[in-house]
Amino acid sequence: MYFLFKRLSFNIGLVLISLILLLGIFGPLFSMDPEDQVRNEEQRIAINQPPGEYGLLGTDQQGQDYFANVAHGVKNSLFVGFIVGVITILIATMVGGIAAYKGGLIDELAMLITNIVLVFPVLPALLVLSAFLEERSLNLIILIISLISWPWAARAIRSQVLSLKEREFVSLAKISGTNDVKIASLEILPHLLSYIALVFAISIGAAILTEAGISVVGLGPENTVTLGILLQNAIAFESIRLGYWWIFVTPGILLTAFMFALYLIQTNMDAVFNPRLREE
Amino acid sequence: MDELIIENSNKDESSIKNYLTHPFLFFILKKMLFYSIVLIVSLTLIFFMPRALPGDPATRILPPQRPTETYDDYQARVRSFNEYYNLDDPLLTQYIDYWANFFQGDLGPTFTHPGKDTIDILTPAIIFTFSIIIPVVLISFYFGNWIGSKSAYDPKSKTSKLSYYTAMLAQSTPFYWMAIIFFWFFVFQNNIFDYGFSKAGTQPTFSLSYIFDTLKYYFLPFITLLIGFTGGWATGMRSMTLYELESSYLLYAKQLGFQDKSIRNYAKRNAILPQVTGLNLRLGDAIGATLVLEWVFGWPGVGDILLTSALSQDFPLMMGSSIILVFIVIIGNLIIDILYGFIDPRIQTGGE
Numbered sequence: 001m002y003f004l005f006k007r008l009s010f011n012i013g014l015v016l017i018s019l020i021l022l023l024g025i026f027g028p029l030f031s032m033d034p035e036d037q038v039r040n041e042e043q044r045i046a047i048n049q050p051p052g053e054y055g056l057l058g059t060d061q062q063g064q065d066y067f068a069n070v071a072h073g074v075k076n077s078l079f080v081g082f083i084v085g086v087i088t089i090l091i092a093t094m095v096g097g098i099a100a101y102k103g104g105l106i107d108e109l110a111m112l113i114t115n116i117v118l119v120f121p122v123l124p125a126l127l128v129l130s131a132f133l134e135e136r137s138l139n140l141i142i143l144i145i146s147l148i149s150w151p152w153a154a155r156a157i158r159s160q161v162l163s164l165k166e167r168e169f170v171s172l173a174k175i176s177g178t179n180d181v182k183i184a185s186l187e188i189l190p191h192l193l194s195y196i197a198l199v200f201a202i203s204i205g206a207a208i209l210t211e212a213g214i215s216v217v218g219l220g221p222e223n224t225v226t227l228g229i230l231l232q233n234a235i236a237f238e239s240i241r242l243g244y245w246w247i248f249v250t251p252g253i254l255l256t257a258f259m260f261a262l263y264l265i266q267t268n269m270d271a272v273f274n275p276r277l278r279e280e
Numbered sequence: 281m282d283e284l285i286i287e288n289s290n291k292d293e294s295s296i297k298n299y300l301t302h303p304f305l306f307f308i309l310k311k312m313l314f315y316s317i318v319l320i321v322s323l324t325l326i327f328f329m330p331r332a333l334p335g336d337p338a339t340r341i342l343p344p345q346r347p348t349e350t351y352d353d354y355q356a357r358v359r360s361f362n363e364y365y366n367l368d369d370p371l372l373t374q375y376i377d378y379w380a381n382f383f384q385g386d387l388g389p390t391f392t393h394p395g396k397d398t399i400d401i402l403t404p405a406i407i408f409t410f411s412i413i414i415p416v417v418l419i420s421f422y423f424g425n426w427i428g429s430k431s432a433y434d435p436k437s438k439t440s441k442l443s444y445y446t447a448m449l450a451q452s453t454p455f456y457w458m459a460i461i462f463f464w465f466f467v468f469q470n471n472i473f474d475y476g477f478s479k480a481g482t483q484p485t486f487s488l489s490y491i492f493d494t495l496k497y498y499f500l501p502f503i504t505l506l507i508g509f510t511g512g513w514a515t516g517m518r519s520m521t522l523y524e525l526e527s528s529y530l531l532y533a534k535q536l537g538f539q540d541k542s543i544r545n546y547a548k549r550n551a552i553l554p555q556v557t558g559l560n561l562r563l564g565d566a567i568g569a570t571l572v573l574e575w576v577f578g579w580p581g582v583g584d585i586l587l588t589s590a591l592s593q594d595f596p597l598m599m600g601s602s603i604i605l606v607f608i609v610i611i612g613n614l615i616i617d618i619l620y621g622f623i624d625p626r627i628q629t630g631g632e
Contacts, residue, residue, distance in 0.1 A: 212456070248457075
């Protein structure tokens, strides 16, 4: 851990992530909910105002304070990422862990299902799925993203468990008559936690990007605001053609910064914890 | 030595049997079996999805009665729809018909393009989609791996770090946002490129003027996708090459006094293997990105058709383009798997 904090690029990533988290957690507390702002007729007078007079990020196409929209967008995007991450981890650990630990026919069957789901490209599958949905709430979108994006995580965790279960302490526990549930939860899971954390971080990033991808096209959640929906509004209200840069630049920069920070943290963790890549 | 010769002569005698049990062929057959299962599962899902919707499929899927239309006309439309899809038949008969139609290349009529079949609309679109995906995947794979391995040889140098972080930034940038920025800068601000596809027409011909006109529309979606993917390959290849350079066989080779050039070559050849495996996963990403980019830039590929039909609720066209996409994904994956077998000699001899 000490070596991790000594690395400049790791700290940059950590600061970026913390700033975005702060914006997502505390931003909405200090700004008005976009849904409430629509009713506020006075604010509708000033639409598409650049940053400055009308707030930190100006106003959007309907005269709403754009900083408030961005803050709520970040909050909802992070919410999508977090929940999808949790569900992904749960499914992946169950499927991958049990498949690897039990082996045999269960393993073959679980991997067949995993590989079939893995062949489907996530984004096109989600676009088709959400086009069939009658009402697209944020929770429903979270559910369908989770249903499709767990297979790679299950495979990754499976390969980790495969190597873990051959270790001596597992064999010793087996010999001394410990039951399977205890071995899995007390012997194998603790060694898996750091890896699960990595998978969790990656799936948060992927989920946020995926949600933004289906929202940009206009098939995302309704009656809410996420970073992707802000981009979709920028397209729908012609902010790009009219050159209102703050409207379409801000959500994209936040998404890029978030992904960049995740990559920085991930590669640095690799460099420190992977003995072959260790530089010290 | 003698045993080896005997074994070889045995192999020659029963060559037909050996041919069938040849590990490489077995590997390909196994993959084909797997992808057939995937095809069956996905086509079944596509069949059941609109039928699982609540309510009568015809009233749900068909566009509502138009103001210009009498009630009888609308009912006639519903009847012809039910007739075409045999919606009054038992589900099993419908399902068998669906497969029969599929093998005859019949994907049904569309709502939004009157008088045209889905397959007529999708055939030119496939060419447009391929014209983006195939060059992007090949070029980004080549250059990304080239940049990645170069930057791994001397990871502490300035140029290496610069190229690494640039690649990482390119990888982090969501492609749809990059598309929006390019759109704003190149189309609206400076008018260098065009969007949409009105002048040249969507029926591809191979005349010079057509190709020249098309390039103006082609460049932006192509370059947007290329930047992101090159970045992705480069960062992956860099860490893979770094990993290989530290492996014991290469450290040993270094001790023996091998030249840097040949050590790098060994590292590169081993580092490329996980990258080829990654092609399978990235192909899905590439297809997803192409879909959205086609829609953003109005490039008339399968993705543009899929999204436009999804947004206008043209379900048959949407199902048709989904089937085409499934096909593209499966064939692409199969080609990559076979390619992997050729590159990794361990597959050809049946090893793991």
